[in-house]
Amino acid sequence: MAVQQFYLLGEPVTSARAIDISSNLDLDGLKHLVASYFAIVEPNGIGFQVQESALQEVSDIASITGPVAISIDGHAVRDPPGPKGLPYLGNFFEIYPDHLGNHQRLFHHYGPVIKTNNMGRVVYQTNDPNIATIAFAESDFFTKKINEAHPLYALKTPAAGVFLGDTDTEEWKIAHKFLPPALGPKAVRHYAPTMQKTVEDASKVFDALDEQGEAWNVYQYMLKLGAQAVGKLTLGLDFNHFSSPDAPVHEMVHLIAEVLSLNKKVTSKGDWYSSLPFGDPKRLKDVKRRVEEMVEESIQRAARGGVEDLPLQDAAVEATNMVDYAIRAVDNKGEKLPKSSLVWALVVATGAGFTTTSSLLSWLIYGLVTYPGMQERLLQELVDNDFNEDTQITSDYTDRLVFQDKYIKEMQRKHNPSFQPGRTAKTDLILPGGYKIPKDAVMIPALHHIHHNPDLWTNPDKFDPDRWDTDEVKNRPKGSYMPFAAGPRMCIGFNFALQEIKVFLPKLIYRYKFTREGDATVEYDPMFQLIRPNNLYVRAERRVKWPPKSEAVPSKNTAA
Numbered sequence: 001m002a003v004q005q006f007y008l009l010g011e012p013v014t015s016a017r018a019i020d021i022s023s024n025l026d027l028d029g030l031k032h033l034v035a036s037y038f039a040i041v042e043p044n045g046i047g048f049q050v051q052e053s054a055l056q057e058v059s060d061i062a063s064i065t066g067p068v069a070i071s072i073d074g075h076a077v078r079d080p081p082g083p084k085g086l087p088y089l090g091n092f093f094e095i096y097p098d099h100l101g102n103h104q105r106l107f108h109h110y111g112p113v114i115k116t117n118n119m120g121r122v123v124y125q126t127n128d129p130n131i132a133t134i135a136f137a138e139s140d141f142f143t144k145k146i147n148e149a150h151p152l153y154a155l156k157t158p159a160a161g162v163f164l165g166d167t168d169t170e171e172w173k174i175a176h177k178f179l180p181p182a183l184g185p186k187a188v189r190h191y192a193p194t195m196q197k198t199v200e201d202a203s204k205v206f207d208a209l210d211e212q213g214e215a216w217n218v219y220q221y222m223l224k225l226g227a228q229a230v231g232k233l234t235l236g237l238d239f240n241h242f243s244s245p246d247a248p249v250h251e252m253v254h255l256i257a258e259v260l261s262l263n264k265k266v267t268s269k270g271d272w273y274s275s276l277p278f279g280d281p282k283r284l285k286d287v288k289r290r291v292e293e294m295v296e297e298s299i300q301r302a303a304r305g306g307v308e309d310l311p312l313q314d315a316a317v318e319a320t321n322m323v324d325y326a327i328r329a330v331d332n333k334g335e336k337l338p339k340s341s342l343v344w345a346l347v348v349a350t351g352a353g354f355t356t357t358s359s360l361l362s363w364l365i366y367g368l369v370t371y372p373g374m375q376e377r378l379l380q381e382l383v384d385n386d387f388n389e390d391t392q393i394t395s396d397y398t399d400r401l402v403f404q405d406k407y408i409k410e411m412q413r414k415h416n417p418s419f420q421p422g423r424t425a426k427t428d429l430i431l432p433g434g435y436k437i438p439k440d441a442v443m444i445p446a447l448h449h450i451h452h453n454p455d456l457w458t459n460p461d462k463f464d465p466d467r468w469d470t471d472e473v474k475n476r477p478k479g480s481y482m483p484f485a486a487g488p489r490m491c492i493g494f495n496f497a498l499q500e501i502k503v504f505l506p507k508l509i510y511r512y513k514f515t516r517e518g519d520a521t522v523e524y525d526p527m528f529q530l531i532r533p534n535n536l537y538v539r540a541e542r543r544v545k546w547p548p549k550s551e552a553v554p555s556k557n558t559a560a
């Protein structure tokens with residue numbers, strides 16, 4: 001057994017630590033051993049050196065007199081770089097209002113891990129797929145722990161378990177056992193007819209707007225549409241969003257959207273702002289309480305779809321909505337989702353459900369009126385697949401819409417609603433590239449910037465659904481595309497979201513021709529938890545004719 005001194009290159013030599021090297025360790029074994037002492041996340045990136053000469057043999061490393069330096073991927077360890085910023089304000093005005101564009105610029109300038117300071121709140125972000133995957137993995141290094149530095153801090157609600165709670169809690173474990181079956185592929189398939197009925201009912205309003213020759217704000221109507229479906233399928237509630245063109249947004253929907261806006265405002269401006277006893281922070285608390293009350297009332301009112309309790313998987317395919325499911329589902333120990341978790345788990349499913357899908361739906365319509373040829377190609381695919389007003393849309397049917405699938409994928413790459421899921425460092429650690437991250441720091445895998453990283457995507461600013469056919473995209477590095485995040489805390493509602501979109505989009509495109517109203521640059525809302533377009537207006541005109549089937553596609557009535 002030999003004892004050798006090691007220190008991290010970039011740190012003082014006096015920080016060297018003595019490590020016992022057993023005689024039968026090979027180089028890989030030594031890297032793993034050293035990694036465990038210094039919390040180096042990826043041992044394979046470790047190099048050993050003395051005065052700039054690399055050491056490749058364990059015997060040489062063991063026999064050197066004096067400390068051996070550890071490099072990471074050829075680098076000394078360092079703090080993630082970032083702009084210096086102003087006193088008190090930090091980088092706030094270098095980042096807002098166009099935080100997407102400005103972070104893109106910062107990644108370009110400083111590299112794959114950046115550190116910024118927003119009025120005292122330090123934020124680490126990455127556009128590197130490997131580091132993002134490490135952060136999402138829930139490991140000895142990172143977990144979802146919503147501390148003061150986390151973008152969801154002002155919304156933290158341990159009782160919710162999912163989304164607004166820490167991983168290392170009983171509440172998360174329980175909610176994460178009960179909710180996913182109700183949002184799995186089988187369960188959401190039985191929601192398809194309700195989704196279809198929702199968009200069909202909404203067409204009365206879009207028809208009326210067309211008859212009046214009116215353009216409409218896309219986000220406002222997609223908020224109504226997304227919420228109308230989610231309200232029925234999570235809470236069993238009819239929000240009455242399509243009783244007339246001017247029907248108001250239901251109070252619950254309005255308040256949940258306000259919560260997301262308030263949270264972004266409160267958490268973007270540092271700790272001093274979030275602790276103010278008035279203004280946005282106070283309003284946030286009040287609105288949260290009101291939402292809780294409303295969901296509680298709707299749970300009490302919700303009609304049960306049946307009387308008997310059922311095992312989780314059966315309840316998921318039998319239940320008429322998620323309240324019904326949550327009341328009836330029992331796990332294999334005969335236990336139910338506790339009352340203490342029920343209300344907030346359903347608030348989260350409702351809020352996470354409609355805020356995200358309404359933003360994505362808005363971007364999907366944006367794409368129709370912005371990117372040339374998209375609307376025509378999507379419509380042609382429907383015609384070629386014999387779509388008409390009576391088609392019952394099932395997952396078997398949508399599986400045939402190959403171009404629609406690529407269009408949605410590309411939209412979620414380029415205009416994904418979610419952009420800042422955060423994970424918290426459990427210890428002082430060293431990331432690939434040698435970046436030092438202190439315990440309790442929050443690392444944000446910046447989804448928008450991973451999806452626009454030019455090292456991963458050719459011409460990332462170009463909207464190009466056909467890129468999904470290329471080998472480059474098919475063989476992309478792990479972690480290059482994660483619209484729903486990744487790892488144990490990733491989205492559990494993605495089946496629901498994708499199915500809803502795949503039902504809504506054909507119905508809208510087949511019935512209406514969308515055109516852009518106005519030519520102002522479409523702006524996203526910088527003070528919202530999600531990326532949504534603020535000022536996009538369209539006209540949706542009832543189609544009176546449709547293109548013929550493509551020549552290559554045999555008509556249904558043509559004999560083979």
Ligand code: HEM
Pocket residue numbers: 161162163164176183348349350352353354356357360416417418420421422483484485488489490491492493494496497
């Ligand atoms: C376009 C649609 C959607 C997108 C882009 C999206 C994105 C995400 C992302 C990025 C996360 C991780 C958040 C974090 O780590 O902080 C997440 C979590 C979650 N999503 Fe979604 N989501 C979508 C739709 C939905 C829908 C429709 C539902 C439910 C009906 C839903 C329910 C949830 C829940 C409950 C979590 C928390 C899971 C946990 O904490 O373990 N999402 N979503």
